[in-house]
């Protein structure tokens with residue numbers, strides 16, 4: 001039996017869920033970012049991050065490690081290309097999705113989260129810096145796409161890693177257009193037609209209704225966890241004063257796998 005310490009809205013959990021669906025694997029999902037699940041999550045992952053996969057008592061943390069574990073255990077259908085160059089490309093796109101796209105989108109979006117109703121506004125220049133850097137990454141994806149197919153030929157982990165971030169752009173008012181990014185738009189439409197993606201989108205949509213409209217949010221509403229890559233992008237773009245003020249105010253916390 002597979003148990004996924006999951007969260008409907010986490011891009012990393014979404015990537016793993018789509019891979020599980022793609023491989024036709026049944027799993028039990030625990031919404032582990034709900035405050036009342038925090039201790040159970042910390043038991044399987046001291047960093048208290050989702051996703052975590054538990055397979056008959058064996059625990060795997062980190063979305064990329066989980067994907068590689070699933071591929072080794074259930075090799076077909078394959079989600080990681082076999083040909084060495086495509087394999088290296090897919091790994092690189094997964095890393096760009098996980099460390100750069102995630103960081104930028106996270107850092108510019110916290111004022112829009114339904115969980116944290118922040119009274120302040122983004123520091124001057126943050127949204128503009130985010131837009132500029134996102135545009136560069138989107139253009140790189142556009143240039144690597146063809147008029148047919150996916151990022152690395154067949155549907156692969158590169159697409160499942162990128163999709164949750166690309167799907168987060170529209171709600172943020174960050175759009176890519178037919179005139180500048182026609183291939184990315186075509187890819188986005190084709191992704192939305194894939195069964196594992198449709199299942200994930202349905203799950204995100206119905207969870208948003210269930211967690212934020214029909215009931216009170218089960219999640220933390222004050223503090224924000226600032227993981228390494230998300231801090232790195234802020235520092236690289238010169239927002240250290242803002243981050244230190246957040247740390248001093250106790251609104252920013254940093255995960256650590258070593259407990260004190």
Ligand SMILES: N[C@@H](CCC(=O)N[C@@H](CS)C(=O)NCC(=O)O)C(=O)O
Pocket residue numbers: 010011012033048049050051061062063064098225227
């Ligand atoms: N490198 C990790 C990153 C996972 C991650 O950052 N998860 C976030 C959600 S998107 C998390 O669980 N944060 C803890 C929290 O928000 O309390 C992975 O690939 O799984």
